[in-house]
Amino acid sequence: MTAENPDPRIVSDFLDDLITVIPAGGVGSRLWPLSQPHRPKFLLDLLGTGATLIQDTVARVSPLSERVMIVTGERHADAVGAQVPAVPAANLVTEPSPRDSMAAIALAAALIEQRWGTAVMASFAADHLIPDGEAFRATVREAARVARDGKVVVIGIEPTEPSTAFGYIEMGDPLSGEAREVAAFTEKPDAETAAGMLARGGYAWNAGMFVMRTDVLLGHLDRLQPTLAAGVREIAAAWDGPERADVVARVWSTLTKIAIDHAIAEPVAAEGGVAVVPGSFEWHDVGDFDSLAELSGAAGGTVAIGRDLPVATVAARGPLVVGGTKPVVVVGVDDAVVVESDEAILVTVRSAAQRVKDAAAALADT
Template identity: 85%
Template sequence: MSDFVQDFVTVIPAGGVGSRLWPLSQPHRPKFLLDLLGTGRTLIQDTVDRVLPLSERVVIVTGERHAAGVGAQVPEVPEANLVTEPSPRDSMAAIALAAALIEERWGPQIMGSFAADHIIPDSAAFRETVAQAAAAARLGKVVTIGITPTEPSTAFGYIEMGDELDGAARHVTAFTEKPDADTAAGMLARGGFVWNAGMFVMRTDVLLGHLDRLQPALAGGVREIAAAWDSEARAEVLARVWPTLTKIAIDHAIAEPVAAEGGVAVVPASFEWHDVGDFDSLGELSGAGGEPVAIGRAAAVGTVGARGAIVVGGTKPVVVVGVDDAVVVESDEAILVTVRSAAQRVKDAAGSLPSTM
């Protein structure tokens, strides 16, 4: 119980498909339900394992079509704590609904929001950082956990850190959207910047109070839905109100404007963190180098004059000839052939197929 945080509820937003991991990830089989590293645990299972020691309560927000899959994979989370969205309305609506429902059921609590599809090998260090963030959240701050950059990446947003606040926390000066390579390099050279991993810890009353000011229609909507959630009126209220909620990310709705007011803090994290967003990052995490890497398959992989191949899925032997950093992926639906340098373009792959496919 040493990791237990008093009055804490973990919220896991489990949304998105992971289009850059097509054809492994599909609308009916999103990224967080996959065992990407061949460990025997999917990303959402690993996330739940990581957060369970923090509190007695875990709430998962996911799409209606994924609820059955989530429930089957994480039976330790009560069915009543699986909050289903009729349609995607971006991260703010999902997190705000969870906050409003938490208050309806248990009163004001400290909530931590952690995505279902991140990889954090050191669970103990993660929980220690969350406890530090919770301490800052008790002071009324919206707290984010920042990842120490390992390179001038253009794939993540950045957080500029200001003066020390209390304990490990520091004031947030500003959030920066995903920068170009030169800007990212300049940030790292100046120091004082961390990656924005989208992890937030705050009191539910603080979050909803900011929403009342900044997004009043959204705040009123999620409160109405939460009030009806555990009643027979849920379906009617959800169908009527949910489509009217503003579609906006928590960064734009809360983090950026509240940071400008001095209300956001950051706890820099020392733990290893990965957002496996494409096959290039999957290859890096899997140790792809000179020898080929095989994931989720028992059949042989061979190469001729080719280095760094990644072969995922499939039951037949695969040989890569003369193509460095090749990526070959087979699922029940399709086969993908690309190279790691083109990994970001995979998001357009499914749309390139004829509609009859």
């Protein structure tokens, strides 16, 4: 079975006009030292399940669409290809350098049109955890239905708490089915603002999941970011031919470095062109060791991931210990986090998990 030659038992589940794009970028700096520039978060089996985050993502989307395309950095291409061999090599699109999410998604859209014509494109990050694949796919099918009519569709996640770690979507007037207009997007709020949003209702987390027709996306980009639009079209036209390397070397670095939220979602929402389909499925960003500990059940006792040696506690509760080649004892520290990789050892507590992003720089300064 491959992503373009699927198991015939699940062909009937495909959306014939849907192509899935998986942007696989970002290091995951809050998961240092597990996640490194040469070993980013999406290549890791964070929960010790035997599957990495990108493997889970491909498995989750494969029943939706016959074609799956992954956009990742050149340095990670071999590792991605080895982890998800069902995705054809031709559908592994490599970036010479990071240019943020808009360039990656726009290049995928331009390549889709170049190869297969206009299609509905669904973009999902490679490093999210969604345990209920069926509920996720049902939501994507509803989003694709709305996208066929020309809307840019974002899937909104039902909030479970007033989190300050995510952006928010303010849902407006009802459209057809489950879809609603997007009234506004809000960047990551402070705790008071987030609590107020949940109290008022009508808000969803923005998980960066977009579904739209390729011609709609590129049409908006032509208006709003014409240099970027022209650049990805030029690269896509050369991608499958002998001029690819020269064109990429000349054009890629000139593309505007901007996120899809700022380039498309926010301005198009202000014009009434963005819809949200609420998703009630369980979703996790696994953005730091606090969230990893919560997912692993550390609040109920000791959790050890990626290690066979013992972990003991003395007057301490809920430690998370990841990796390592020696026994570990945590004394007098609640919610401790101890992480060992080949490169370094991290010792922190869950309440300081967001500050881990500065750990690599602190080590470099010593």
